[in-house]
Amino acid sequence: MLDDILATIRNHSYKAKRTNQVKDSDLQYHYQNLFNAKLNLNNTQVPLKTTEVPELTLDEIKLGLKNMKNQTTPGSNGITTEMIKQGGYKLIDMLLNIMNKIWKNPCTMPDHWLDAEVISIYKNKGLRSDPNNYRSIFLLDTIGKLFAGIVCNRLVQQTDNYLPITQFGFRKNLSTIHAITTLRHLIQTSIDTNCTIVLTFVDLTKAFDTIPKQLIIDTLAKICPSNNINSCITKLLDNPKGHLRNTELNFTMHRGVRQGSKEGPAIFNLVFQNILEHTIDKTLKGVTLRDQHNKTWTIKHLEYADDLCLITNTTEEATKALNHLQQYLTSIGMEISISKTKYMIINKKGNSANVKIGNKDIEEVESFHYLGSTINNKGTPDSAITYNIEKAKNAIIKIKPILKSKELSLDTKMKLVDSSIIPILTYGLESIVLRKQDWSRLEAVLNTVRRIILGINDRKQLTVEQLRHKINLPNLANKIMQNRLNLWYVAHKRPNNLMVRSLNSNFENQCNNRKAHTRNWLRQLLQDIKEMGERLPSNWINQPNKVKINTHQEYFPKIIGKRQMKHVCQNANCNRMFATIKEMNRHLRNDHQNKTNSESLYSCPLSDCNKTYKTLGWLIRHMQSCHPQCNLAKAEPKNKVNKIDSKNDQNKCPYPGCNKTLPTKKGIINHCYVVHRWSAITGQEVKPKTKNNAKTTIAPR
Template sequence: MRKFRIVSKRKRLAKKKWDMDRTEENRQEYKELQHRVKREVSKAKQKAYDELYTRLDTREGEKDLYRLARQRDRDGKDVQQVRVIKDRDGRVLTSEESVQRRWKEYFEELMNEENEREKRVEGVNSVEQKVDKIRKDEVRKALKRMKSGKAVGPDDIPVEVWKCLGEAAVEFLANLFNRVLESEKMPEEWRRSVLVPIFKNKGDVQSCSNYRGIKLMSHTMKVWERVVEARLRKVVEICEQQYGFMPRKSTTDAIFALRILMEKYRDGQKELHCVFVDLEKAYDRVPREELWYCMRKSGVAEKYVRVVQDMYERSRTVVRCAVGQTEKFNVEVGLHQGSALSPFLFAIVMDQLSEEVRQESPWTMMFADDIVICSESREQVEENLERWRFALERRGMKVSHSKTEYMCVNEREGSGTVRLQGEEVKKVLEFKYLGSTVQSNGECGKEVKKRVQAGWNGWRNVSGVLCDRKISARIKGKVYRTVVRPAMLYGLETVSLRKRQESELEVAELKMLRFSLGVTRLDRIRNEYIRGTAHVGRLGDKVRETRLRWFGHVQRRESEYIGRRMLDMELPGRRQRGRPKRRYMDGINEDMKLVGASVEDAEDRDRWRETIRCGDP
């Protein structure tokens, strides 16, 4: 580097000398130094790359590897640098001032507009009780749950600062949080946030409505939110129909329950009517008064209600876009996007608003604001949908008529459609539920194609690393296993695939691996060698492993668990003539026979996982 600086300085002096005296000798001297600078730059870049690739091939450099993949993916997208935007009439704005005004106008309207609702006339008794002081172990747990490497808020204090300070930070934060709890007033700095528009990867890139606003808030405030959330979870009991952000529940539970329910009705040759309800801007439209009411109705101590109210008091934000930051504006409606506490607060609201209309799982299932309503008759599901609409809209939550969809499983001729306030609800043959495509005929062919597409999308996101010739095959295989393969496996533990469908997944996987290793079919290299070089096992084997792992998890759960109830559910009716449709348990029985396991083995978790394990080469 020192040599480069010396040569670069000599080049600048030679350029000045040539500008003052345009002789051939001065020109030759400048050109020669110019070439030397280029050679030194090339050497420095090569040295830096060599050091980078050497570091990436070590355990310490693995985090840098994924950071490099994300950076190369961002560099390849133009969305990051959108400097023009359209106004509400569709005219393109080009000046920095007008673009900033438009972003401010859009988000200020979005975050301060409340849907029409009935004002509550009934009150609710507040729970006045003494609350304990914040303990150090609560702060430790909250800090442990905070992820590192996240964008900081306006105070520029990352959570890593508190983690590095150890016990000193725990003691300081415990004292700070106790002062906040006692006074019910948090620092004014925590009220500020920065709103970053994130493109949804669909629609017009110049339309503000195709961006999701994520708030960058103070990390210290997020630690405080984690402490409050942990205490609220001990007090509030959320209904069993809510699967979003609940302990021991995930999207897989809801997907599995719905798929097995559809399978049972298909085998019994009975119709099952499902309505997938969509709420308009659910998080941004929650009325604050409804939030306080629902918290009190759930038995939350008034002290915590006032603490949460203070979190939303006088909150202000700015929009950070490609052309700079907008002016500040107030946020008076909805929950904070990007907040650690918001998901649980939303669950409390949905729990109270749906108390009188929800049915037991699987007839009603919620994942945050994603709601599915099922019934044996079209008339009943239509009636239930109307009851849900009334219960939600009278409290300020609006059902989207255009995005709510209806699907009939095992449909007979002339089953009709569902109406909502006189309008016909869109009828579909397939629906993407929590990221997994379910079909009205109970098959999973469309889902396999979606998994292949998701795998290619993940592969493109890290192609900057996977297609780099200087990165070893071992590292490429690891990136593939941790980024691409999970996208292809998502939701497949809930279905039983045919051989043809497994083959479809494996063909896509081998194409990705060959692209990554720079190998074509013309090179006549066998698939086994490709997998061995990248240390990647057969995808079909991994699908079997994830399916058996999930089945073992279901078997070990209590008898009231939704997955167990669905598997044990029996419906009157006979399967149709001809070749029987493939069922989930058909695939499980084949898998267990292949690995030499039985249903009883699933009770021992460690033994079960050892039996079904299928490692990579």
Template sequence: MNDDSQKFYNDLQDVINQIPTEDMYIIMGDFNARVGWNNQQQQNLYNSIGPYTVDITNENGEKLIDLCTINNLIVTNTFFKHKLVHQTSWMHPGNKQWHMIDYTFVNKKFRSSIEDCRMYRKAAGAIGTDHHLMRIKIKLHFRSRRKLVQKKLVYDPIKMKNDNALKQFQKDLIPTLSDATDKTISIDEKYDRFVEHMKTNAEKILKIDKNKNRKRKEWLTDEILEIVEKKATAFVNWQNHRGTKLEIEYANKYKRLRKLAKGKIEKRQEEYWDEICEEIESSVKLNDPANAFNIIRRLGGKRKRIKNMPIKDKHGKLILNSADQLERWREFFGDLLNVSTAVDLQLIDQIKITRIEKNEEERQSIQPTISEVRKALNQMKSRKAPGNDEITADLLKAGGEPVIKWLHEIFSDIWKQEEMIEEWNLAILIKLFKKGDKQLCENYRGISLLSVTSKLFSRIILNRIQLLVNRQLLEAQSGFRSNRSTIDQIFILKLCMEKRREFNKPLFMCFIDISKAYDSVNRNLLWKVCRQYGISEKLVNRLKMLIQIQKQRKVIEEADVTGIQVSYGRNDFFHGTKEKYLNFDILALLYADDLVVMCETSDDLEIFIETFEKITLAYGLSMNVKKTCIMTLKQLEVDQNNKIIHNHEVDQPDLDINIRNQKVEIVNYFTYLGCGVSRDQKPDEEINTRLAKASTAFNMLRSVIWYRKTISITSRLRIYRACVLPVLLYGSETWSITKTHEQRISTFYMKCLRIIIGVNLGDRMSNDKILEMTGQPPIETIIRRNRLRWFGHANRMMNSDNEPSVVKKITFSYFPEEKRPGNSGIRKRWEDKVKEDIEHCQIKNWRKDSLNRDHWRELINKNVQNKPVHQNIKEIIYEYKQRAVNRRNDDLAASHGVIKTKVTEILVKDTNNHYVCPGCGIQFKPQGIANHVKACLNAQVWCKNNKIK
């Protein structure tokens, strides 16, 4: 027993040693020890034990006192006077004596923060324990320490949009162009001067004024602030002249300014929210959902991030010291970013270098032009964090032509001298939490904040090689390519699964994840592949300079394994001619480093995974087995007549695939590129996910947008369409859902509209009435439009060789030699839903109409156009709410057996708009007749007869 006790105190001491001495920590628990006073020990124990004890110190108590003395802890239980029953926590089962064995300890220097500590007897009976509940009351008295941190320059967003301020900023930069053309200084010195000129002029012209509130609302303008200031002055003048002849004059002036300020604020707020709506809508149209979601988060308010949260080391031990935490992060990101890859030189030598024509080499090798710099600057995204030099893309754009000339000179010097700017080699690494345990470093993503000018230089190189590389990439690769999106791959995957399920054919899929895909690429291999793609030596050298801080991407071709044989020809609906597409294999779909492999047999899948693992290892990459998973399509048994036997699934072979002694997981549901994929092809879980995500997006703006009366209903609806509907309907182009699913989505859709306009179910406003007043189309119509929009896009899609793309081929594919099994059910396919949509929209010749994008858009948007909000929407809502109030009052009266009647509903007004009391005959205005009649003694009989109470 003594050994166990000593081991406990040793382990506790080890934990305490890890806590920084400046931190406050509290230790609570059952220590099975007794502490008390005696004359000999009183002086020595004074620092740890207070005057209010109930026991005599025993052996465990001495160990406890030693622990407190060594670590400057106090036993808080002994510093507060309470009744004996509120001090003791446990009764000895033998002698029935009560003792204090549950304690709370705290650092001595934080003694003033402890206000009370006592026991509660009642809680013990509630939870069934023989110990009393111990409660400690704490009031923190921390003294904050100000850290001397150099403040970063913050620009005024209003001035950044002010034409006069921008003109002055650009004008002041023109004299600095002499430094840009100075040939006697180095590139680093020239760049330092550029940064210095930018910061100096920006601080002078674009900086937020000190006398203004830096945290003021974004919609506030100088004009509004000036009017508000005048209004405040007018109010003071009015108060100073109360009771004088000038009171009315000053009061009228104040009221006039108050009305003017209110009108200006309402108008500016409406303009501001319209600007927000346009920004979100443009982001959605430009396929930039990240920017749209950033705006949503900005509107919803920033979440407070807990800095210096305790983390665990490699062995799972908690790290509390800030310096040790920083060292752990340095170790983690060092291992993550400094990946050593070994590639066989023979593999690199096997890559053939493409011979470049002279004209193409000259085009790639010439130094950047001003037009290229201007184009690259316009392509840079705004509102992005800067690098160490604090130069943002917004500031560069604000500089206009002078900045473009500055950058052109700097980039030209880099191009000629093949020397990189030293500042560009510095990146700010920040950590962003992904999901899971926040104490594990593996659950964080590292983001490098690079210099914006270095990214601008990279954009110029990318623009030169973009078309060249795109022509050589696999058609199955859709990542980082123009006119391609995640929906391409999601659609192909889902339609492949649907067509295999239609004919009850097997399908084996593997979703592969590459460990540190962008950080593990071998540099020598990368340069060789660049030359194979036809990139000139000049550009390769520029990429080598940039690679010191940036990682480039390389796609590895797949192994040669038998895939899914799919034929393409005529079917009853889609094809009016007898043309047939050639047979082709769909083996793998790629979106950047996301890879999904589809095979007909488990053997093919196993061969592919083994081959892929060997090839990736040979080229310095490796599969992440924990994030790689396998899914098999649900296949039902058939009888001798080729009819489906329901609820009898075909026994799939046991897929026991191991990679580096780790088994690949088999799943029934997987989220691929943001869309759910289920092995039984049922959309239930995906719809649940969409509704949950849309509900989160909607609730983020509940108090910020939907409940704010200063925002018009029109603006709220625009924000709803731009922020919530894209989340709800992501991937709806590929949906083939049932009426039940549509009803669930419609319920959420209408619920949101009710909240936006401020009505509830108790108001009994029908869905049709809500849609009519808000001018919104039904959600079923929007889903139908999205499906037809994608169908028209798929019909127009051609690859770089002007041949039908994979998306178009899979859209019109079928199995001409296969027969559908009988009794397979009535689940509708995607093409069945498209056929219904075309018939519903009364499109007669879709083959011709879909080839004309503008005409097709006009046809499918015919029933989805948003109409203006009803002019009298507020009056109509008020009317419905009044009816609801009357119904509730009537129901309440009926429940008590009394039907209430109003006095004014029975009495009739005279010509002077007066009522006459039926008891005393006195005339009253409408505001006073009801109370008088109820109180009039002569009218009591009349009230009783008319059931008025």
């Protein structure tokens, strides 16, 4: 009876969703109005600086094919990426000849390269019947996408230096986590130094879809010196057509860039930077910082594609910058979404004026969802962790039937959790120094997953330790530790990275000299390096799914600092020094493994046995297992004290010929075990470690 009721409810909700779907005719009308050029901009004459650009090469086509993903939806002609990759060198040579002809004369570009099928994806916000709540994704021709990707790579190579360090979107070795970490440290530094800053999060309405075509052409003519690149991109934007999938409804794009294309993100970054140069950079003063070299620099804004965050000292300055930006955007047919634009005051002191756009007030918030992570004005991680836990619980509900299934193996379920739950739970947490209670909240989510897999409803049925023993899910601490090390390593790949620069800077007009959070974050990073630095191979950056990571000193020069090199290589011909015995032993295995006569190898003292070992410990084991009848193998163990007189105030060494006296029995036991046992086996004198020879004596493992 209950199953019938639930089935009826599901069918009713499914029919309700289907009836609330937007009509295709409404989408066509919406796209026609959206991509229609409302304003005709004046054609500005920009002086061209043309340079000779060579033709496309075979390596560029191979690299472009390699970067294209398999199992993607093709365009209207049905040609997939796998078909082109299986075509071999003959097909690639034919494509090279065709693309070079188009490179020389873009007017010969086929029309079906410009046309695309359009899929409307619901944003999970607002009513399903409202066309504004849908995002248009263009399914382009595969060969046209390959050509556009090659042209885009050349465009990025020539114009990447034009973009500032504050732009994190769609750029190599930069991600949302770098922007989140930078903003978090600015907030924490403001709180620690008792300085006030105002963060204004600007939201543009349909930014990618409303960029004027003439502004794109003028920006490329101003920045890119290659006439071939500009001509090819202009042809790609020459009123491309789109038709709704599974319908006969079409529309023409007179403005904007196609979402899903190769050239769209790179073009948007250049045009958006050109807009900021005309507006924000001229009026905004920004916040002045002082780095570790006592040099001052200014940060005015952060942006990830169209997600703009203005950084000011006062609300009046933010109001002035917003109004200037709004006037310029209105003149080119774009606008700011006032309802979605928010501002936040860090370390607020007294009453301050509201931020306004025209006569409309902008809402002030205490927390804001920025690039997938929640940031608040107090600098605490509670809001970010709460948001991650809520998202993870929603994801658990979606895959709960799979986790309960008895047909799937435990390994499959664990891989599913590792790929779909843990990334959501740990997103953005590498920018935070987590506390003990934070770890408890995160581990509680994994314990819930363990109970679902085991089919346990009562929490008291198994303890937490028993749950972890039965289902060994990945360790969250190791995951976040990997992400933090990876974040810092990738940040050093790009010179003058904004995240690294902000970590080493402080506010110029500070009320005190405290910078507690930054020191704690760097201290946490150093602790991660010490914990994981000696356990991993050197190619750890290519294996992020493994727990073991090898962090060498050159990867983190500003964090590791000076290491105490107190262990010398045991090889007589090598003078290298190491900080730990593990590093020295690794060096012996890698660099001196073929030298059988090396002093680092210990040979069996018996003439009948020719075995050699790298450490004294393995030689001792060999003597005790293979030659137990030998007197050399019958050394006194640590806990045997029969020969030591406990009545004497100063105990003497029982070994013949040794007059060593020590005040305690434990000291004599350690002395006999270290000095006489190893010297009897190897024939070499082993001196115990002292303060004077601690830097040159190698303690056995």
